[in-house]
Amino acid sequence: MTITDFLERIQLDRDYQGQIRHIETIPAREAAYGELARPIPGVLRTALAGAGIERLYSHQVDAIEGIRDGRNVVVVTGTASGKTLCYNVPVIENLLDDPNAKALYLFPTKALAQDQLKALTRLASLDGTLTDLVRTGTYDGDTTRHTRRKLRDEGNVILSNPDMLHAGILPYHAKWNRFFKDLKYVVVDEIHTYRGIFGSNVANVLRRLRRVCEHYGSSPQFVCSSATIANPKELAERLIGLPVDIVEKDGSPRGKKYFVLWNPPYVDLTKMERRSSNVEGHWLMAELIAEGFQTIAFGRARVVAELIYRYTKDTLERRKPEYASKIKAYRGGYLPQERREIERQLFSGELMGVASTNALELGIDVGSLDAAVIVGFPGTIASSWQQAGRAGRASDESLAVLVAYNDPIDQYLMRHGEYFFRQSPENAVIDPENKYILSKHLRCAAFELPVTDGDETLFGKLTRPIVELLEEFHDLKELDGRYYWATTEYPAREVSLRTISDATYTIVDVAQDNSVIGVVDGISALELVYPEAIYLHEGETYFVRELDLEQKVAYVEKKEVDYYTQPVLESSIRILKEKQTKTWRGDQVFFGDAAVTWVTSAFKKIKFYQLDSIGWSNLDLPQIQLSTAALWLVPARDLMHEIREMGRNPVEGLVGIRNMAISVLPLFSMCDRRDIGGIVDSSNTGSPTMFLYDRYEGGLGFAETGYHAIEELMRGCLELVSECECETGCPSCVGLPVLRPAIQQDQEGHAGAWPIPDKESARLLLEAMLAR
Amino acid sequence: MSEDFKDRLSRIGRPGGGPTRTRRKVRPKPARLEELAGVVRTDGVLVVDRSVGDLATPDSLAETLSAIERTGRTVGARGDIEEEVRTLLGHPEGALFIDTETTGLAGNLVFLLGAMRIEKGDVRLTQVFARDYREERALLESWIEMLSRAEMLVSFNGKSFDMPILRDRLGYHGLESPDEPPHLDLLHPARRRWREVLPDCRLQTLEWRLCGRKRAGDIPGEEIPGVYHHFVRTGEMADILTVFHHNALDLITLADIALALSAPEDDPA
């Protein structure tokens, strides 16, 4: 059976009720090969042949030639297109030439570094010379002291991550002096993950890396890779601060691919409720697997991956019992060795399917699958394509299905299939010169090496004023025009590159001698393993007996129940300190400090396969608080009244403006949409108020920029809403932002909680504001 | 990030933010370290060279130290003394006792290098001091010179601390690290010898239990980096002199420990 046959067959199934809303066909592509101007050295050619690689694809040739020419390169090609060879070949052939040369590979996660280590050692093991030549290993938080020293002293290809480079390598560069002296290549993999705050931080870490290299007399070349985004070349250049050549013509072959938009049917004639998307998704997955198609399902939250896994296993036990044991769940929080094992089994074909979160969206090599079932729009076009990219055989047909939730955004996409396929993937924006981020990294930089005039070319024109300010505050001391670190502090420790806290909770099974069955980050813990929660692990139901907040341990035990639990979250904002205020066209605008808090206040019990709650309990858990900078706008009362007079809801209008402002503000403050949060609230000022805040402890100047540019910001919103061709509101104007602080919630059962606000209300309110 | 700093930072680069510098440069008071007794060099780095006998230390010290020379002649055949200690005591003139002061752990710089050696019946102490961050390089050049003359290094925890950081800093400055002579790190024999009878084997514990000395007016090790940064910023001498003293005492105790290790097992000095 081919995928084409499958699509025909499914439409004849008695459970089919017209769910397919759109089928996009992506034609097959022939392989395009290339020849290198200078052949690959013999030993490496032997190893490659041993790995079954006799010829290189055109994009691999383009990348290798660029690197051989000494240029920086970014490779933007699909999953499983052989991206890794683009850098492994030049790095190894250079090592054959110069055994002293060194390379540093950076991956956004430890898991990816592990995966690439496996690939690199496998390649090197295919030839005795290479086995001796390539001395490699991962250098990260899990590396033992002994291995660290060995890698530092002897390693020539080090695999690490930006966080480790920032806090565990650069501050100790003197220990690495031989490594940096001969550093020839820096590989930055999956750069599309480095956007917004994280990306701006990483860009500064890479600048620090470049100046440390310069100190030791090296000037490494950069090789980047990226998934498809709107601006990979620009992102790479902003990240490393150097010109970059782009290689994007994918020469790897691809079979024909279908991308299907799938909307679960209404449950009855009232047309209020749709069939559960998790149930629909699992059905598709089970049918695909039963027909022999290796399939991956993606869910937005961990619980979704677990549910789909559980349902699919159940169904397969009836439908195709021999496959029921050949599926697994995969998500963050599983222990590393469990994850490695699943990846291996998926790659080898032992597994027929896996139900995953976006943990598998990143480039871990699990081979190519036949089908990807994406349950719920992942939030960005780029992510959707990445998840879809997991399916795609070299010659056979493949299938990606987006199963919609019954929420406004997903439903919009179902109604407007052409919108989804026409939309270009998102831009990745970073701002290395954000002065809050920059000042933190200039402190780290000064700790590493005195800051000199020359550093302005790396860090930009704000370098001098910031460095002078740091001297004034006694962090630095100027001597002969060089600014030295002059305190006992250790600045790298104070800077976290990511926005998510790294406190980790462990989940232990009390019935199994308290053995650890999983981990969860500090923020998610309170949404996932609260007391009496049902924690799903490999599809099994575990009851949470106790959550020890002090020791950061959740005690669970297996318990057969027919329900799972979902947290109920409450969030709020409180003004801490008003710092600036102004009257803008008759409305009052403020800038200051605010605390955004959220808490799991209760939980619901939901029966498997159902959507409705069968029970509810209150919880008494601590709040999570983000103290940050915010701007808030209080529209004058008469203005709101005016809109009401026109028969529109002004508060809904304000919500629409908030959603747009979150998309527009990044254009001024150079951040990612996800770096900004927003709330419409009346409790602080006594009347409806729009808050926009930085989603980073202490704030990073985004809301501040918005405060100063409130006129431009509001004009931008008006343009957006006026020019949007939709009728009553869509994800491109008043609709999109996902503002939920929670990430571990199943979107189902919350449908309708965030309707797309009325477009006209927002437009009228903006016009009225700007007309004054 | 302090509130003050954030407020000032927020003005940078804003229209009307303008230059915010109102402060006059604080010039360090003229340093008078150069007037210390025993200063032998002030170009690029400050070097103090003194006889340990000149230091304001308990009288017994000079005696203990010269006892090393006497003991050395009698330990040659004693099997109950660890071999390296025997080598040291048998030929103390070739040994260089070292102790460094740094601005912290890895990633920081070395600002004071104390080196002690026994020379014709006199115990000489050389302290090389970087008066500011720029002088670390010259300090390390002095170190290279000393290292190339030493026949043996004696330290306390120097294998894990002083030597790695010195090597790192040489690498940082692009200076060639010379061949290192044998290194006797007294922490290890001391641990083997007294682990059972002493609460811990920190240098100052040994100093108190073996030599019966308690330091008065000494500076706790963790405060030393801060004192140095303060000195660089202000040029104020008082506290940094305590660090010189601390460093000298550490070296003298080092010699005491070596001697104590030569005593029979059942007699903890």
Ligand SMILES: [Zn+2]
């Ligand atoms: Zn629209």
